[in-house]
Amino acid sequence: MSGARLLAAAFAGAALPDLSLYVMSGVSLFLLGIPPDVVFDDLYFSDTWQTVFAIDNSFFVWGALCGLACWHRSPWAVALTGAALLHLLLDFPLHHDDGRPHFWPFSWWVFESPVSYWDRGHGAAWVGPIEAVLATSAAVVLWRRRLPMWGGAAVAFLLLAELWVVRQWLFFFSSG
Known part of the structure; x- marks a missing residue:
């Protein structure tokens, strides 16, 4: 495999x-x-x-x-x-x-x-940034493993999507 x-x-x-x-x-x-x-x-x-x-x-x-x-x-x-x-x-x-x-x-x-990844009224102001740091750290670990080109591109795409989603939830779709 x-x-x-x-x-x-x-x-x-x-x-x-x-x-x-x-x-x-x-x-x-x-x-x-x-x-x-x-x-x-x-x-x-x-x-x-x-x-x-x-x-x-x-x-x-x-x-x-x-x-x-x-x-x-x-x-x-x-x-x-x-x-x-x-x-x-x-x-x-x-x-x-x-x-x-x-x-x-x-x-x-x-x-x-009691916490939410997207709702500032339930901690997203601190959960979102932690999630973004963890996602970025995981991406760096994966990139250091010398992924195939498609894998590195997929990780980059998924990281950018994650960061965009964190931004959207925190600034546009949140109740806090």
């Missing part, structure tokens, strides 16, 4: 838990022309969207898939599912009132964290 394939699987796994959000909100905003306040205040919290989020953000779903990947001794599948689980572990404590039901299908309970 090449390092490039493992890296691609890890990148994919890290993105998969949020892919539905990006697809559904992108289609709603840019193809259907639905206003952002309707997308993020109404559709985001609708039963349909929350059901999709419950499935792709479930510790149990990703944990079972990771268990299968380990049982089959599939390095790329372990990288993919392990990265998805890491995403969920980092995501779980950073949503105040917009979290996901991470314990689906056994529970629809949503943890309401």
Whole structure:
């Protein structure tokens, strides 16, 4: 198994838990022309969207898939599912009132964290910069590993996207 394939699987796994959000909100905003306040205040919290989020953000779903990947001794599948689980572990404590039901299908309970990665009213003014520093540090570590050109470009793109998102949440979409 090449390092490039493992890296691609890890990148994919890290993105998969949020892919539905990006697809559904992108289609709603840019193809259907639905206003952002309707997308993020109404559709985001609708039963349909929350059901999709419950499935792709479930510790149990990703944990079972990771268990299968380990049982089959599939390095790329372990990288993919392990990265998805890491995403969920980092995501779980950073949503105040917009979290996901991470314990689906056994529970629809949503943890309401006292901190938020995007809402200044719940600590985003300090969480966002910490997140940006950690993302930048991780990017530097990855670049020092002499990634293939596509991997380095992917890390650069993802870092710029992360920094842009932190900026957007802190300055435009925050309640503080």
